[in-house]
Amino acid sequence: xxxxxxxxxxxxxxxxxxxxxxxxxxxxxxxxxxxxxxxxxxxxxxxxxxxxxxxxxxxxxxxxxxxxxxxxxxxxxxxxxxxxxxxxxxxxxxxxxxxxxxxxxxxxxxxxxxxxxxxxxxxxxxxxxxxxxxxxxxxxxxxxxxxxxxxxxxxxxxxxxxxxxxxxxxxxxxxxxxxxxxxxxxxxxxxxxxxxxxxxxxxxxxxxxxxxxxxxxxxxxxxxxxxxxxxxxxxxxxxxxxxxxxxxxxxxxxxxxxxxxxxxxxxxxxxxxxxxxxxxxxxxxxxxxxxxxxxxxxxxxxxxxxxxxxxxxxxxxxxxxxxxxxxxxxxxxxxxxxxxxxxxxxxxxxxxxxxxxxxxxxxxxxxxxxxxxxxxxxxxxxxxxxxxxxxxxxxxxxxxxxxxxxxxxxxxxxxxxxxxxxxxxxxxxxxxxxxxxxxxxxxxxxxxxxxxxxxxxxxxxxxxxxxxxxxxxxxxxxxxxxxxxxxxxxxxxxxxxxxxxxxxxxxxxxxxxxxxxxxxxxxxxxxxxxxxxxxxxxxxxxxxxxxxxxxxxxxxxxxxxxxxxxxxxxxxxxxxxxxxxxxxxxxxxxxxxxxxxxxxxxxxxxxxxxxxxxxxxxxxxxxxxxxxxxxxxxxxxxxxxxxxxxxxxxxxxxxxxxxxxxxxxxxxxxxxxxxxxxxxxxxxxxxxxxxxxxxxxxxxxxxxxxxxxxxxxxxxxxxxxxxxxxxxxxxxxxxxxxxxxxxxxxxxxxxxxxxxxxxxxxxxxxxxxxxxxxxxxxxxxxxxxxxxxxxxxxxxxxxxxxx
Amino acid sequence: xxxxxxxxxxxxxxxxxxxxxxxxxxxxxxxxxxxxxxxxxxxxxxxxxxxxxxxxxxxxxxxxxxxxxxxxxxxxxxxxxxxxxxxxxxxxxxxxxxxxxxxxxxxxxxxxxxxxxxxxxxxxxxxxxxxxxxxxxxxx
Numbered sequence: 001x002x003x004x005x006x007x008x009x010x011x012x013x014x015x016x017x018x019x020x021x022x023x024x025x026x027x028x029x030x031x032x033x034x035x036x037x038x039x040x041x042x043x044x045x046x047x048x049x050x051x052x053x054x055x056x057x058x059x060x061x062x063x064x065x066x067x068x069x070x071x072x073x074x075x076x077x078x079x080x081x082x083x084x085x086x087x088x089x090x091x092x093x094x095x096x097x098x099x100x101x102x103x104x105x106x107x108x109x110x111x112x113x114x115x116x117x118x119x120x121x122x123x124x125x126x127x128x129x130x131x132x133x134x135x136x137x138x139x140x141x142x143x144x145x146x147x148x149x150x151x152x153x154x155x156x157x158x159x160x161x162x163x164x165x166x167x168x169x170x171x172x173x174x175x176x177x178x179x180x181x182x183x184x185x186x187x188x189x190x191x192x193x194x195x196x197x198x199x200x201x202x203x204x205x206x207x208x209x210x211x212x213x214x215x216x217x218x219x220x221x222x223x224x225x226x227x228x229x230x231x232x233x234x235x236x237x238x239x240x241x242x243x244x245x246x247x248x249x250x251x252x253x254x255x256x257x258x259x260x261x262x263x264x265x266x267x268x269x270x271x272x273x274x275x276x277x278x279x280x281x282x283x284x285x286x287x288x289x290x291x292x293x294x295x296x297x298x299x300x301x302x303x304x305x306x307x308x309x310x311x312x313x314x315x316x317x318x319x320x321x322x323x324x325x326x327x328x329x330x331x332x333x334x335x336x337x338x339x340x341x342x343x344x345x346x347x348x349x350x351x352x353x354x355x356x357x358x359x360x361x362x363x364x365x366x367x368x369x370x371x372x373x374x375x376x377x378x379x380x381x382x383x384x385x386x387x388x389x390x391x392x393x394x395x396x397x398x399x400x401x402x403x404x405x406x407x408x409x410x411x412x413x414x415x416x417x418x419x420x421x422x423x424x425x426x427x428x429x430x431x432x433x434x435x436x437x438x439x440x441x442x443x444x445x446x447x448x449x450x451x452x453x454x455x456x457x458x459x460x461x462x463x464x465x466x467x468x469x470x471x472x473x474x475x476x477x478x479x480x481x482x483x484x485x486x487x488x489x490x491x492x493x494x495x496x497x498x499x500x501x502x503x504x505x506x507x508x509x510x511x512x513x514x515x516x517x518x519x520x521x522x523x524x525x526x527x528x529x530x531x532x533x534x535x536x537x538x539x540x541x542x543x544x545x546x547x548x549x550x551x552x553x554x555x556x557x558x559x560x561x562x563x564x565x566x567x568x569x570x571x572x573x574x575x576x577x578x579x580x581x582x583x584x585x586x587x588x589x590x591x592x593x594x595x596x597x598x599x600x601x602x603x604x605x606x607x608x609x610x611x612x613x614x615x616x617x618x619x620x621x622x623x624x625x626x627x628x629x630x631x632x633x634x635x636x637x638x639x640x641x642x643x644x645x646x647x648x649x650x651x652x653x654x655x656x657x658x659x660x661x662x663x664x665x666x667x668x669x670x671x672x673x674x675x676x677x678x679x680x681x682x683x684x685x686x687x688x689x690x691x692x693x694x695x696x697x698x699x700x701x702x703x704x705x706x707x708x709x710x711x712x713x714x715x716x717x718x719x720x721x722x723x724x725x726x727x728x729x730x731x732x733x734x735x736x737x738x739x740x741x742x743x744x745x746x747x748x749x750x751x752x753x754x755x756x757x758x759x760x761x762x763x764x765x766x767x768x769x770x771x772x773x774x775x776x777x778x779x780x781x782x783x784x785x786x787x788x789x790x791x792x793x794x795x796x797x798x799x800x801x802x803x
Numbered sequence: 804x805x806x807x808x809x810x811x812x813x814x815x816x817x818x819x820x821x822x823x824x825x826x827x828x829x830x831x832x833x834x835x836x837x838x839x840x841x842x843x844x845x846x847x848x849x850x851x852x853x854x855x856x857x858x859x860x861x862x863x864x865x866x867x868x869x870x871x872x873x874x875x876x877x878x879x880x881x882x883x884x885x886x887x888x889x890x891x892x893x894x895x896x897x898x899x900x901x902x903x904x905x906x907x908x909x910x911x912x913x914x915x916x917x918x919x920x921x922x923x924x925x926x927x928x929x930x931x932x933x934x935x936x937x938x939x940x941x942x943x
Contacts (some may be wrong), residue, residue, distance in 0.1 A: 073890070375924040676837040680829070684845040688932060691852050695940045756901075756917070761839040764924075765917040769897045771884070772920075776882045776927045780875050783931030787872060790938040 002130050003049070004059065004075040007085065008044050011121030014038050015114045022110040032100035035113045039120060046085050053082050055498045056507060060130065060194070061116025066735035066770075071190050076130035079504025083343065084127040084258050086501070088251050092120050094479035097360050099242035101475040102365060111614050112152055116246070118147035118392065119643045122233065123251045132181040132191040136407050139177070139219070139255065143170040146252050150239040160362075162235035163571070167230045169222050175218025177259075183212035186264075197265045197511060213267045216259065217276055224256025227284040227564045234303040241361030242498055244299065249304045249353035257310065257346060260317050264339070266354065268324030277417075278318025282436045289443035293550075294557045298360045298455065300372040301447055302353070305396065308444065309349050309490050312411060316342035319414050322421050328513045328698070336519050339509050341410035343502045344523075348403040352395040355449070355483035362456060362476055366464025372450065377460030383471045384457045384477055391484040397448035397543070398441060403490035405536075406523055411437065412532040435678045438535055445543030446550070455549075494523040594716075601723050605782050609726040612733060639665045656693045658685060677760045729774065808857060815857035822850035830925055831918075840921030844928030851933050862939065873939065875930025882923030885916055 014035065025031050049059070063073040075087075096116070103109060122145055124140030144167075151163035181191075187206035188196045199496065203209055220226075223231040233253065237244055247253065260277060267273040274346065288308025294303040320339030326332035355740065362385050364370045367378070379386045391402060398408030415437045419430035462468070490497055503520040510519060527533070546553070611617045642661040649655040663686035670679035747759055756762040764772050830843030866927050889898040901915035 063890050063893065065890070067895050076923065351898060677839075677842070680837055680842050681845070684842060685851055688845060688849050688936075691856065692936055692939070695936060727866075756834040757834050758833060758837065758839065758916070760837075761833045761917075761921075763838060764841070765920055766899055769899070769920065772924060773882050773886055773897065774880055776924050779927055780879045780933050783875055783934045786935045787938045791941075 002061075002708065003045050004061070004077050007089075008047065008075065008125045008128055010042060011117040011124065012229070012457040015117035017300075018114045018117070019111050028108075030100050030495040031109045031113055032096055032103075035117060036093060036096045038094060038117060039089040041140065042124075043086065043093055046089060047084065048078065049082070050500055052502045053077070053079055056504065063632065065134075070185075070189075071133045072131055072191075073134055073719065074130035074192060075128050076194065077128060077605035078260070078508045079501075079506070080261055080508035081127045083347065083501055083505050084254065085124060085371065087254070087347070088120060088123045088127070091350055091354050092246060095242050095358075095483060098245070098361070098476060098479040099240075102242055103240065104363060112149075112240070115145050115148040115152070116243070119149060119247075119251070123255065126255055130193050132193065133183065135193075136174070136178050137180055139223075140171065140174050140543055141254060142223075142252055143167055145173055146170075146236075146247055149243045149247065150236045152240055152243065153207050153238070156238065157456055158235075159238040161233075166232040166236045168574070169229055173219040173222025173229065176215045180212040180215030180219065183208040185217065187212065193262060200638060202265050210270070210272060213270060213273055214276075216263060216267075217273075220256035220259040221280060222256070224253050224314060225284075225307050225313060226256070226280050226308075226314060227287050230284060230307040231566050231570055233307055234300050237297075237299040237303045241299070241357060241364060244302075244363065245354050245357035249357055253306065253310055254346065254350075257313050257317070257342075260314060261339075261342070261509055263507075264317060264324065264509055268321040270321075271325075274318055274321050274325070276318070276350070277321065278315045281311045281313070281315025281435065284308065285315060286311075286436050286440040286443075289440045289447065292447040293443055293448075293450065294554065297639050298363065298372060298375075298451065298681070299357075301372075301451060302356055302360060303390055305447060306353060307445070308440065308799070309345075309353065309396075312440075313342050313345050313349065315437075316345065316411060318416055318419075319418050321514075322418065323510060328510075332521060335414075335421070335522060336506070336510055336513070336574070337410065337417070338343055338414035338505055340498075340502060340521065341407055341414050343505050343509075344410065344494075344498070345404075345407035346394065347497065347501070348407050348487070350390045351483050351486045351490065352402070355388055355394065355480040355487065356392040358476075358480040358483070359392060362472040362480075365476070366467065367469045369464070369615060372454045374464035375455045377456070378456035378469055379456040381460075382456070382471050384471060384481075386452075388477075388480045388484050389452050389456060391487050392480075393448040393452045395487045397445045399524060401491045402487050404487075405524055406491060406494055406525065408441065409532045409536065410521075410523075412441075412535050416531055433554060434535070438539065441535075441539045442543050442546065445539050446547050449543070449547045450550075468498070488783065498523055501595070512789050513761055552615050568682065598716075598719060601719050605719075605722050605726050606647065608730060609722075612730060615738065615739065618729055619731050619736055621736055632669075634664055635672075636666055650699045653694075656690065656697065659693075660690050663689075677758070725782065812857045815853055819850050819854055822853065823847060826850060830921065833921060834915060836918065839853055840924030842927060843921075844925035845932070847925065847928045848932035851929070855936065855940070857935075860937070871930045871933040872931070875927050875934060878923045878926030878928070878930055880923070881926065882920055885920045885923065888916075 012606060012751075018035075019030070021034060023033060023036060037238055058076070058078040060074065060076050063075075065071055067072045074341045096113075099112075099116075103112065119142060120584055122141035123140045126135055126142060129138060147163045147167040150166055151159050153159045154163075166574075184196060184203070185191055186210050187203040190196060190199075205676060221228045233248065236247070239247070256742040285308050288304045288306075288311055292301050292304035292308060295304060316338045318497060320336055320342060323332050323336035323339065326335065362382075363375070363378070366382065367375065369375065395402035395404035398404050412434070415433040418433050498520055499517075503517060506519045507513075588595075642665070646655050646658040646662075648657060663682065665687065667679045667682040670676070670682055750759050750762045750767075751757055751767070753762075754763070817834075824827040827848035828844050829838035829846055830840060831838070833839030833843065851867070854866075885899070889896055892898075899915065899917045899920065901912070901917070
């Protein structure tokens, strides 16, 4: 399955190419055209597999990475990852096409597209990884790259704040998810999602099963902006609109949804899973739609609407998990329909929300404002944009003939069906589900109408607009038009989507159910006069009334004081932790090198000597010692002499040279004890550091003439003596230390395994190559750190301009 | 501070070649005898540092027009590259392999991908050490 590997790697490779191509391409054309090819190629490559996936095939391939720790780069292509793969690449293509016209070449496009490609690759990595550790790596990479994207206009304070907030919350969730993954590993002894799904019966009784469930859900909820973690999403709207359209309609926020869908075969039958996912989802649905109505900024409105719609999808997966509880039976099919509706709405949401974000971007771009209070009457000036807005909003509001209507009806059917479930003591609160869903839908209807009518109808107020409004250039309209065609197309041919795309994904969510085509309903636009239709009619009627009387009841929102929002709590938490850590840091980061050495050495003594004494390992036997030769004694005396002299040395250069004497003497010892490698290294390191010291000391003042107080001197002396004693004692003790198996047995057959007779080198290059590789990286980072510290001080005028 | 460094320069001219040759020797000897990427790199770096000590930066730069930051980056690229390269042969990350080839004149010689990895280590060491020393010494 090379295709999937290409899908994951190609964006990263192209992101690396951008800095090289940028200078050459910028004069010729917009960089976006080059970048556009990446998702487009991947979309076509993936689409080729749709027929095979629809037949129920799955593709898996393992590239061994660290097999000894069960960490392998396993790619997995099934129905569920296919949906997400198509969304990421498909919507990605459209967004990049749109961005070509949205972002002028004056912006730092190379940064923008580099981040965007990184993000795309990370998202594809998340959905195509079967190994939990790889999935986690990509998961955090999406957080990092979205941070960069949200802060793209980093000269704005709000952008930086929004990016930081998104990062803090999603990384917090990601870390708890990692803990959950590790618990799953402990329970199941594998990192492979498929294997865990296959052995789910075995791990279900494990003590860590429920904690793992909660921690993984925390990751999903933070990423998908579920209540009360939704607060980052509106702030993330500081990003350029193409980014908003991409991150918040098709990809990043849906990673949490993907996670819930992917893990529902594992956790699905649990009551805690059902309650958490469905209730949090419903609360998010309601809270998002309720808050969207009060927004005056178009993008903020869409942000809350995304929060709300994500809650809808999430709650549907929660309701669908009842199917797992009952297992396969004729009667449980009705509950699996909730998951089907979730997948269906997932696709629908990407189409209409993508179009709406692009529409808002066009309004912002051509009018110069997104404030509803300043907009109005744009219909005649921007007819195409108006049409896009109508199609997108009506679909979002759940009106025919648009795809949102179909999935909304299925949503109503799912919440109505859940009343009959006897498990999980649902019966007590049975009406709660349809009621919340219905009220939230009314608010959804109201804000959808605000989006259209406040922007495009009413009185034109040209004096409040920054630019003279006119229709957007054709290129900017292509992408939303394509999405709108999909919105309408899916309404008329929903079963094509259902059969080819959604049905195989149902098989991934319900792997134990025999035939997935039974789980796939035939979607009808007209499903007779039933409860769902009455609910929709109610939504429309009450929605229109509420919209008409908006002015009279909107002041109700003022009851909710801004003091008690989650945003305030978040800000206060950040403030407290920032102040606290600053105070703490000031206490110990004194800027005095001697203090730092004291911390290091005290810690060293406590840890090393403490451990040896605690574990009763400080035992010495001198019976096995070899004879001490006279030249060894001489060397020892030379070293003692140098060390003692160094303490009383007056000048830095003297001290440094004496230090050199010590170092070279140690090298001699290595020679005597037949460790030529160490001797060589020691010699060369000593020479290089001596040269470094010589260079540094040139700039330092002479040693301090006045001596510090006696008390300080004594404490320093005590610490030094303890450090020396610890090292000596440990040196004696390790000869007989037998708590662990000696590593030397591991290298016995070094020659056969690595083909090298220099064991030191085979260790460095073969057995412990991972360490060496990372050390090299660390070395580079350290070198660049020194370089930037000494070289790249901001010049005065630059420093002024930044402020 | 202007010091008379005629002796240093004269000695350096002769000694630097010995040091650099030793560095290269140590690098290749590494597989079976003392040496290897780290030590080889350090020796090479110390030779270069000696050059910088004896002559001024511009003169040395004329002879060795490298950006040592890029040298270090190339080193890391090589080291991680061989690690990732293993994946393309469907073996675990960081797998190294070796073989013996009969070479005219020299006879049977061992070739190993570890050499590339070690070359990466050596280049990083050279690049980083020289970068650090140069940036500290150039700092005003």
